[in-house]
Amino acid sequence: MPWLYLILAICAEVIATNALKASETFSRLGPSLITVVGYGLAFYLLSLVFKTMPVGVAYAVWAGLGMVLTLLVAMALFGERPDVPAMLGVALIIAGVVVLQCFSKMSAQ
Secondary structure, rough: OOOHHHHHHHHHHHHHHHHHOOOOOOOOOOHHHHHHHHHHHHHHHHHHHOOOOOOOHHHHHHOOOOOOHHHHHHHHHHOOOOOOOOHHHHHHHHHHHHHHHHHHHOOOO
């Protein structure tokens, strides 16, 4: 169950982050509400994950995958285009999450 909560937390955070950009500094009501609710849900779900999963593992997966998915959604919605250094950074973040999950003794089962 913690992995399901973590996936849902990541999705809520990605939606909230992109809604934050769309809120135009909280000047648009709809995206602003989505931002507040999305972040609240993301942190609540993340707190449930911490009951059974090491904080370092959960946070690394949440932050790393959240960043990658946020980038992909921003590319689709806002036309953002990462350059080569940005893509290298994304690849390194993904590699770090994989190494942590596959090789660390701290990894949650």
